[in-house]
Amino acid sequence: MDKIPHPLSVIWTGEHLRLLDQRKLPIETVYLDLFTPEEVWDAIYTLVVRGAPAIGIAAAYGLYLGIAQVEDEAAFWKKLKHVADYLNSARPTAVNLSWALKRVQEKVEQQKGQPLAQLKAAVLAEARAIHDEDAEMCRRIGENLLTLLHDGMGILTHCNAGGLATAAYGTALAPIYLAKEKGWNIKVFADETRPVLQGARLTAYELQQAGVDVTLICDNMAGVVMKQGWVQAVIVGTDRVAANGDVANKIGTYSVAVLAKEHGIPFYVAAPTSSIDLHTPSGDQIPIEERPAEEIIAGFGKQTAPSAIKVFNPAFDVTPAKYITAIVTEKGIIRAPFEKGLQEHVSK
Numbered sequence: 001m002d003k004i005p006h007p008l009s010v011i012w013t014g015e016h017l018r019l020l021d022q023r024k025l026p027i028e029t030v031y032l033d034l035f036t037p038e039e040v041w042d043a044i045y046t047l048v049v050r051g052a053p054a055i056g057i058a059a060a061y062g063l064y065l066g067i068a069q070v071e072d073e074a075a076f077w078k079k080l081k082h083v084a085d086y087l088n089s090a091r092p093t094a095v096n097l098s099w100a101l102k103r104v105q106e107k108v109e110q111q112k113g114q115p116l117a118q119l120k121a122a123v124l125a126e127a128r129a130i131h132d133e134d135a136e137m138c139r140r141i142g143e144n145l146l147t148l149l150h151d152g153m154g155i156l157t158h159c160n161a162g163g164l165a166t167a168a169y170g171t172a173l174a175p176i177y178l179a180k181e182k183g184w185n186i187k188v189f190a191d192e193t194r195p196v197l198q199g200a201r202l203t204a205y206e207l208q209q210a211g212v213d214v215t216l217i218c219d220n221m222a223g224v225v226m227k228q229g230w231v232q233a234v235i236v237g238t239d240r241v242a243a244n245g246d247v248a249n250k251i252g253t254y255s256v257a258v259l260a261k262e263h264g265i266p267f268y269v270a271a272p273t274s275s276i277d278l279h280t281p282s283g284d285q286i287p288i289e290e291r292p293a294e295e296i297i298a299g300f301g302k303q304t305a306p307s308a309i310k311v312f313n314p315a316f317d318v319t320p321a322k323y324i325t326a327i328v329t330e331k332g333i334i335r336a337p338f339e340k341g342l343q344e345h346v347s348k
C-alpha cells in the first residue's frame with residue numbers, strides 16, 4: 001500500500017508518546033503529547049486512542065514511560081510489573097492491551113541481570129517492534145481479505161477497524177485501500193456505530209480522504225441496505241477472538257452478523273493474530289466493557305435523553321462463531337471449525 005490516507009494514530013517522538021486525539025475527528029486534527037503512564041491510561045480509557053492494535057501499541061510505550069526514570073534494578077522490576085498491571089486496567093475487552101504488555105515484559109525478562117540501561121532499552125525496543133510490525137500485519141490482512149472480494153462489490157462495515165485503529169492501513173479497511181489502489185470500484189456502507197460514532201467520525205472520514213465510495217448509514221439501516229442487494233460482504237474488525245471462534249467487537253456487530261446470515265451475505269472478521277486469545281475458551285468468557293451512561297444520554301455534549309435515565313451501555317458484543325464465514329489474519333484465512341485454524345495461526 002502506498003500513501004497512508006489518514007493522520008497516524010500513534011507516534012513515538014524518540015522521547016515521548018504523541019497520540020492523535022480521535023475524539024476530535026473528523027472536525028479537528030489534534031495531537032496530544034504524553035509523558036507518563038497515567039496520561040496513557042487516561043488516553044486509552046477516554047478513547048483519545050482506540051482500536052485494539054493502537055491501544056496495544058500505546059500501552060507498550062506507556063510501559064516504557066513508566067520505567068524510564070527508575071534508578072536501580074530492583075525498582076525497575078517492581079515498577080515494570082506495577083505499571084503493566086495499571087495500564088492493563090484501562091479497558092478490559094481488547095486482548096491486544098494485555099498481549100502487548102505481556103510481550104514487552106517477557107522480552108525484557110530474557111535480559112534479567114543485564115545493566116539497567118540495557119533493560120530500559122529493551123522495553124523501548126519491544127514497544128517499537130510492536131509498533132513497526134503492526135503496519136505490515138495490516139497490509140497482509142488486506143491482501144488475504146482481497147482474495148475474497150471482487151471489483152464492483154458492495155461492502156458493509158461497522159465501527160472503525162481502519163488505519164486509525166492501528167499503526168496504519170487498518171484491518172477490516174485494509175482490503176478497501178488495496179482495492180482502491182487496484183482501481184476496483186468498491187462501494188462501502190459504513191454504520192455510524194452509536195453511541196461513540198466511530199463509523200461516522202472515523203471510518204467515513206478515512207475512506208472519504210482516500211477517495212473511496214463510502215455511504216454513511218445509521219446502524220438501524222444495515223438491514224435495509226442488505227435487503228436492497230447493495231451489500232455482497234460484511235467486513236469487521238475484532239477486539240478479541242476466543243479459542244472457539246466467537247468474536248468480540250464493537251456493540252452492534254452481533255446484530256449485523258445475524259442480518260448478514262439472514263440475507264446470505266458472507267461475514268468476514270479481520271483479526272490480527274495479536275487479537276486471538278486461545279486462553280479464553282468461548283465468547284461467554286470475554287469481559288465486555290460497560291461505559292458511562294453519558295455517552296448515550298449526552299453524546300458529544302448534547303443531551304438527548306432525560307437526565308438520570310437508566311442506561312445499558314456495553315461497548316462490545318460477542319458474535320458466535322456460527323455467524324462467521326471466515327476469520328482472516330495476516331497469515332491466511334480460517335473457516336469453520338475455527339479451533340484448529342486459530343491454534344495454527346497463533347503458533348506458526
Ligand SMILES: CSC[C@H]1O[C@H](OP(=O)(O)O)[C@H](O)[C@@H]1O
Nearest residue numbers: 050051052159161165237249250
Ligand atoms: C482493529 S480493532 C478495531 C476495533 O476496536 C473498536 O473499538 P473501540 O473503538 O471502542 O476501541 C471496534 O471494536 C473495532 O472493531
